[in-house]
Amino acid sequence: MKRRSPMLMTIVAFGYALLYVPIVSVVIYSFNGSRLVTLWGGFSLRWYASLLADKDLLGAALLSLRIAIVSATFATALGAIVALALHRVNRLRGRLLLSGMITAPLVMPEIITGLSLLFLFISMADLIGWPASRGATTITIAHITFSMAYVVVVVRARLAAMDESLEEAAMDLGGRPVAVFFDITVPMLLPALVSGWLLSFTLSLDDLVISSFVSGPGATTLPMLIFAKVRLGVTPDINAITTIIIALVVIIVVAATIISGRRGPVAARPADAGGQ
Amino acid sequence: MSDGTTNDGGHSLRWLRRMVTLPYLWLLLFFLAPFLIILKISFADPIVAQPPFTALLEWGEQGFTGLKTTFENYAFLFQDGYYGIIYLASLKMAGIGTLLCLMLGYPMAYFIVRQPPRRRQILLLAVILPFWISFLLRVYAWIGLLNNRGLINNFLISIGVIDHPLTMLYNDFAVYLGIVYSYLPFMIMPLYANLERLDLDLLDAAADLGARRWQAFVDVTVPLSVPGIIGGCLLVFIPAVGEFTIPALLGGADTLMIGRVLWDEFFINRDWPVASAVSVVLVLLLVAPILWFQRLQRREQEAAP
Numbered sequence: 407m408k409r410r411s412p413m414l415m416t417i418v419a420f421g422y423a424l425l426y427v428p429i430v431s432v433v434i435y436s437f438n439g440s441r442l443v444t445l446w447g448g449f450s451l452r453w454y455a456s457l458l459a460d461k462d463l464l465g466a467a468l469l470s471l472r473i474a475i476v477s478a479t480f481a482t483a484l485g486a487i488v489a490l491a492l493h494r495v496n497r498l499r500g501r502l503l504l505s506g507m508i509t510a511p512l513v514m515p516e517i518i519t520g521l522s523l524l525f526l527f528i529s530m531a532d533l534i535g536w537p538a539s540r541g542a543t544t545i546t547i548a549h550i551t552f553s554m555a556y557v558v559v560v561v562r563a564r565l566a567a568m569d570e571s572l573e574e575a576a577m578d579l580g581g582r583p584v585a586v587f588f589d590i591t592v593p594m595l596l597p598a599l600v601s602g603w604l605l606s607f608t609l610s611l612d613d614l615v616i617s618s619f620v621s622g623p624g625a626t627t628l629p630m631l632i633f634a635k636v637r638l639g640v641t642p643d644i645n646a647i648t649t650i651i652i653a654l655v656v657i658i659v660v661a662a663t664i665i666s667g668r669r670g671p672v673a674a675r676p677a678d679a680g681g682q
Numbered sequence: 683m684s685d686g687t688t689n690d691g692g693h694s695l696r697w698l699r700r701m702v703t704l705p706y707l708w709l710l711l712f713f714l715a716p717f718l719i720i721l722k723i724s725f726a727d728p729i730v731a732q733p734p735f736t737a738l739l740e741w742g743e744q745g746f747t748g749l750k751t752t753f754e755n756y757a758f759l760f761q762d763g764y765y766g767i768i769y770l771a772s773l774k775m776a777g778i779g780t781l782l783c784l785m786l787g788y789p790m791a792y793f794i795v796r797q798p799p800r801r802r803q804i805l806l807l808a809v810i811l812p813f814w815i816s817f818l819l820r821v822y823a824w825i826g827l828l829n830n831r832g833l834i835n836n837f838l839i840s841i842g843v844i845d846h847p848l849t850m851l852y853n854d855f856a857v858y859l860g861i862v863y864s865y866l867p868f869m870i871m872p873l874y875a876n877l878e879r880l881d882l883d884l885l886d887a888a889a890d891l892g893a894r895r896w897q898a899f900v901d902v903t904v905p906l907s908v909p910g911i912i913g914g915c916l917l918v919f920i921p922a923v924g925e926f927t928i929p930a931l932l933g934g935a936d937t938l939m940i941g942r943v944l945w946d947e948f949f950i951n952r953d954w955p956v957a958s959a960v961s962v963v964l965v966l967l968l969v970a971p972i973l974w975f976q977r978l979q980r981r982e983q984e985a986a987p
Contacts, residue, residue, distance in 0.1 A: 411895075417789040424786070424863055425812050428823035431833055435826065484705040491702035495695050500706070507709040513972050515924025517941045518961045521948060522716035525958075529719055551712045554705065583697060612816045615926050619948075629818050636822045636931065645826075648819040655814045 433652060436645035453646035460643070463631060470611055470628040473542060477549035478606035482599055484550065485557025485606075490591075492558070493565040511555040520619030523548050527620060540622030548620045549613060553606035560605065564598035604662060608655070724755055724958035755959035765943075765960065769967065772940040775854070775929075776922035779861030780869075783918050784911065786862060787869030791910075792903075794870075795877040806874065809867050821860055821931050828856055828932070856932035857939070861922050868921075869914040876910025877903075909978060916975040920968055940964055 436454075440447025457463060488508055491498055498504070511519065527537055527544050537544055572594070576586045592599075614629040621630065628647075635641050759765045794805045812820060827833050828851040835847040850856060884902065904911075926941035933939065940960065947957040 414789055414793055417786065418793045421786050421790045421866065422808065425809065425866065428820060428827055428863070429812060429815065431827060432819070432823045484708060487698070487701050488705045491698055495699055495702075498699070498702070504702075504706055504709070507713050509976075511713060513920050513968070513975075515921070515941060515964060515968070517924055517926050517944050518720070518965060519716075521944070521957060521961055522720040523712065525719045525723060525954075526712070526716040547712060551708070554709075608814055608816075612818060614818050615945075629816070632818060632822070633927075633930075636825065644819075644822065648816070648823070651819065652815050659811070659814050 429648075429652065432645050432648045435642070436649040438642065438645075441642065453642045454650075456643050457646050457650075462626070463628075463643075463647070466626050466628045466631040469542060469625065473546050473549060473627065474607045474610035477546045477553060477610045478603045480546075480550045481553035481606040482557050482603045485554040485602060486561050486595065486599060488554065489558045489561035489565060493562060508555050508558050511552045512559070516613075516615040517619075519552060520548070520616040523551070523616070524619045540620055541625035544620045544622070545617050545625065545627065548616050549606075549610040552616065553609055556605050556609065557602035560602045561595060561598045564595055568594055600662060604658065720958045720961055723955055724962045725752060726755075726955050726958075755955045756963075758956060759959055759963060765963075768938045768940050768943050769963070771938040772923050773967070775857060775937075775939055776861070776919050776925070779858050779865070779922050780915050780919045782858055783862045783865055783869045784915055787866055787873055787914060788911070790866075791870045791873035791877055794874055796882070809870050813867055817864065818927060821864065821927055824856065824860060824863070824932060825851060828859075851932065852934040852937075854933070854937055856934075857929050857937055860928035860932045861918070861925070864928060865918040865922060868917040872913035872917060873907065873910040876907050876913070880906050909982060913975070913978055913982070916971050916978070920971050920975065923968060924964060 437449050437451065438445075438447055439450030439452065488504065492501065492505055492508075523544075524540075527540055531537055573586055573590050576590050577583070581589070612629060613627075614633050617627050618630055618633075621627070632644055632647065636644055790809070794802055794809075797805060825832075829835065830847040830849065830851070832851070834850065835844075838844045839847065880903070924941045925939060926945055929937050929939040929942045930945070933942070944957055944960050944964070947953055947960060
């Protein structure tokens with residue numbers, strides 16, 4: 407059974423190296439004392455110190471975090487409702503339109519989503535005077551819209567695998583629908599809700615293209631700031647930011663995996679992509 | 683939404699029906715309406731104003747008086763060969779990137795499936811993990827590696843393979859590398875899911891019956907994994923066509939990809955009607971692969987136990 411072809415092993419090793427070498431190199435060079443990014447100037451934390459002194463950067467990071475938390479929360483709530491309705495309600499009015507609108511953002515090029523939302527906000531401002539200016543609010547709305555689609559995929563996968571007899575039993579025993587929903591359905595869906603929230607959170611925190619379109623003067627998110635800096639090449643303080651983000655992600659993912667068991671949130675991300 | 687007195691599960695679903703109105707309206711307003719607006723603007727004339735395009739619908743005292751459209755933006759796209767070249771170049775870049783991704787992803791998926799369950803889990807997790815780290819920052823990481831004075835060139839020079847640094851950054855090579863690197867997990871996951879369902883014993887039987895290993899692979903494994911191959915390729919190809927970040931950070935000035943051109947058209951040239959027309963054509967180009975992918979997914983779902 408286990409034949410090992412040297413060629414296969416080489417390709418696989420190359421593939422994993424491709425996935426990890428860039429990340430590892432950035433982490434190592436974030437501790438580089440030299441300003442020249444490619445020369446090793448000894449271990450140093452100077453880039454981390456310079457991050458703390460960078461007010462623009464801290465502001466952008468805080469703004470991004472705020473947007474990510476709010477949009478992930480709304481996206482999870484709205485997405486869960488859509489997933490439940492598509493899964494449970496047989497004769498849903500406009501089901502086709504709803505399921506079309508909720509899958510389309512997954513495949514729509516970001517640049518078009520961004521452009522079209524900007525046009526909407528401009529038209530709305532023209533028509534009803536809201537939003538008067540673009541910024542954190544419009545970015546949050548945009549992020550809720552595309553994150554919802556991912557939440558629906560994750561929650562639907564969970565619903566498909568879920569045993570509904572417990573809810574039926576509770577209902578038969580006279581439980582009120584709302585009580586049954588919060589006492590039984592929500593706890594059973596919790597792993598998917600956590601996955602969906604984390605997925606939305608990371609997508610929001612990472613979004614450059616859509617935010618760039620729907621943002622206005624004064625609202626610069628972290629990816630927008632990073633993009634402006636790295637367009638000019640490698641800058642050591644970005645290495646430090648990357649390392650901090652990697653550390654946070656690893657902690658969150660590991661914790662979430664432990665909490666929610668084997669089929670944790672880590673497994674959910676390719677599920678949305680692979681549609682399996 | 684009507685109230686759910688008709689059937690399906692009785693009163694318990696009534697409030698779900700009501701609740702779903704909220705996300706429904708949300709999507710109508712923030713997903714469908716924007717798209718209709720972009721369609722509308724693509725038929726408008728550019729003017730020097732805010733917003734910089736003419737109104738499409740004219741409202742008189744008796745209400746709606748006429749529809750003002752111009753096909754000029756589209757005519758411009760097709761007459762001016764520039765955009766045709768860019769669309770073709772984007773399709774080519776995405777296509778080649780997808781093939782390279784398949785050439786790397788297929789052996790990896792094949793290898794992972796053949797491992798014992800525990801190791802399989804770990805290897806799969808290792809494929810997915812980078813995905814949780816910012817896409818932008820992962821693309822950025824390549825700048826430091828591919829630079830003329832970057833890690834790869836320094837390494838190659840130090841071991842004496844080359845004298846002069848290779849130009850690996852700000853060209854098409856870097857963009858292909860970026861596509862393969864960024865979308866590799868999208869390729870591996872559907873391939874893995876497909877290969878996992880195949881009966882590997884069948885393949886071993888073919889080998890036992892005297893088929894050479896390579897021949898058994900080509901005659902048996904590859905044909906059986908076609909759905910996984912198509913699924914993975916579409917998952918890479920569809921987002922790669924409209925990709926912005928990778929060509930913007932790793933591509934050269936002559937790397938033409940539609941996502942980047944659209945960005946410039948909008949932010950630099952500020953020609954919104956043309957940018958809208960470019961978007962509409964891009965969506966039309968992607969409709970076929972998207973529908974193909976959805977059909978594939980439906981069939982997979984029906985086939986799954």
